[in-house]
Amino acid sequence: MxxxxxxxxxxxxxxxxxxxxxxxxxxxxxxxxxxxxxxxxxxxxxxxxxxxxxxxxxxxxxxxxxxxxxxxxxxxxxxxxxxxxxxxxxxxxxxxxxxxxxxxxxxxxxxxxxxxxxxxxxxxxxxxxxxxxxxxxxxxxxxxxxxxxxxxxxxxxxxxxxxxxxxxxxxxxxxxxxxxxxxxxxxxxxxxxxxxxxxxxxxxxxxxxxxxxxxxxxxxxxxxxxxxxxxxxxxxRHDVQSKDVNLKRLGALLYVTREADIHTFEDLLLLQGVGPRTLQSLALVSEIIHGAPCRFDDPARFSFAHGGKDGHPFPVPTKVYDEGIAILRNGIEKSKLGHTDKLKTIQKLHQIVLQAEQQFTPCFDVQQVIEQERKDAWQYGGKTVMGDSKKPIQTQKGQQLSFFS
Structure with missing residues (x-):
């Protein structure tokens, strides 16, 4: 001991x-x-x-x-x-x-x-x-x-x-x-x-x-x-800053889950229909489960899964949280019956992010990511200890922000 x-x-x-x-x-x-x-x-x-x-x-x-x-x-x-x-x-x-x-x-x-x-x-x-x-x-x-x-x-x-x-x-x-x-x-x-x-x-x-x-x-x-x-x-301090996270790791994760076409990854076919925001959370959960010890030297990066109850870096997206729990529970229950495909797919998600990191060069602003999460929080059931997230008064319809353009 x-x-x-x-x-x-x-x-x-x-x-x-x-x-x-x-x-x-x-x-x-x-x-x-x-x-x-x-x-x-x-x-x-x-x-x-x-x-x-x-x-x-x-x-x-x-x-x-x-x-x-x-x-x-x-x-x-x-x-x-x-x-x-x-x-x-x-x-x-x-x-x-x-x-x-x-x-x-x-x-x-x-x-x-x-x-x-x-x-x-x-x-x-x-x-x-x-x-x-x-x-x-x-x-x-x-x-x-x-x-x-x-x-x-x-x-x-x-x-x-x-x-x-x-x-x-x-x-x-x-x-x-x-x-x-x-x-x-x-x-x-x-x-x-x-x-x-x-x-x-x-x-x-x-x-x-x-x-x-x-x-x-x-x-x-x-x-x-x-x-x-x-x-x-x-x-x-409460706020998450760029120096708190490994930008290469976070950027590769955001690219795979938000920018890449999931249909191009044969190993992720069982996750088709899962939205980009839930994939982002699942990828970080997968890393918590399967990541090597050296992957956890920037704990703030993992707050990009489900935010924080005090609103830092952004409100907790409860709908995303619940969908991730349901996917994990479904995989665990099926694995008890000998069907491990779902859990293996979640593990593959982490491996795909690892592969993406090898060629990824960070060129994005963490604060821009956080601000977008806060703007979108109302769509995902965002909550903090202060209450529910509200829809922004002004929104740009039909435009999805890209962090890597």
Whole structure:
């Protein structure tokens, strides 16, 4: 097991509206089921333990692309969607935010009773990961969320988040049971957060000689940086800018889904009749499912699937969202009967975008894309926490904007 990384995020308050939470649960479950079908339970745990993939996953579900709310809302939606099907899926999500985090040991023991895994060792792992991030990493963040995700084979991942006492930021910590040799020598698989200067990290390998155990932390004087693990830093601003996305990747995706003739792709015949805007979302969902780890270093790009609840980069297109969920669910249900053609077609969509990237030279304006999405939002059932998108007063009829002309 190792700590797989961290993520720093601006701290956001407020609730996820029910219209989005329901969709997040449905799409999140479908994505997890698809990963399970093609790659297995350990791959799901590996993805959740990657701060870059996790942030991209939250963005594709329609949460604000950079905020701390991704952690609480995504894990809440996944727990709600996955746990009723845990016996079939072989995955269980324990814990949660605030009071729910204190129920983690009992929930783990119930999983152990149902599956036969060693509950005591899993409870110990849960408590130690929380202890390390709350105490051994003296970075000013106090944990308020702890989720322990475990398979019926006893492998696990941890996603937990702390709040800074003074500066209005949050830091997400990721752990993965795979390959972990120690809870105190560089254990994380990733950290996600905003840089706040130098911190005291007593889990860094360089701290071995100075570390006397958790009880002596307050006496330690040396400072260490979290440079040994994957660390994702997100800006405080809300708007998505060109520097936030890989323009080659986004441009190739927009070209394939909006400009190219889908009829020319034999592998996409089962998606005929699906509109360009839904194809755009499906292509990003397909990348979340099938993309290589290196594809997730620009999480903001995945917000071009379903926008964001606060309207950044644009309102959530609920009609597109629902159509994508229906296509995925249809493919998953058919695959259970041995008919995998639909899911393979969705996978091919990502491969076609990859091929297009090889010859694509970015020559478009991201802000132009965002503005067009906002203008068109009313057609796709656009919603934000402020309400429904309205039809623009002035529109140019019969003209489809091309970003590559």
């Amino acid at each position: 190792k700590r797989s990384g961290t993520a720093d995020l601006p701290l956001h308050y407020g609730k996820v509206p029910s219209w989005l939470y329901e969709r997040m649960s449905a799409l999140g479950l479908s994505i997890v089921e698809n990963i399970l079908t093609d790659y297995g339970k350990d791959e799901v745990l590996k993805r959740l333990a990657d701060p870059f993939w996790f942030q991209s996953f939250g963005a594709v579900l329609g949460m604000d692309w950079h905020s701390s709310g991704i952690t609480t809302s995504v894990m809440g939606a996944l727990k709600r969607a996955i746990n009723p099907h845990s016996a079939q899926l072989g995955l269980y999500i324990c814990g949660g935010k605030g009071k729910l985090s204190r129920h983690t040991p009992d929930e783990i023991q119930r999983v152990a009773y149902a599956t036969g895994v060693d509950g005591n060792s899993l409870v110990r792992a849960s408590k130690l990961t929380a202890k390390v991030d709350n105490t051994a990493i003296q970075d000013g963040y106090q944990l308020y969320l702890h989720n322990f995700i475990v398979s019926n084979e006893g492998n696990w991942a941890v996603v937990q988040q702390g709040m800074h006492q003074y500066d209005g930021t949050a830091r997400r910590y990721h752990w993965h049971s795979q390959h972990l040799k120690s809870f105190i020598d560089q254990p994380h698989s990733g950290i996600r957060g905003v840089s706040r200067g130098r911190i005291l990290n007593l889990t860094a390998l360089e701290a071995t000689q100075n570390r006397q155990g958790i009880l002596s932390l307050s006496k330690e004087d040396a400072e260490y940086t979290l440079r040994q693990i994957r660390h994702l830093h997100m800006p405080m």
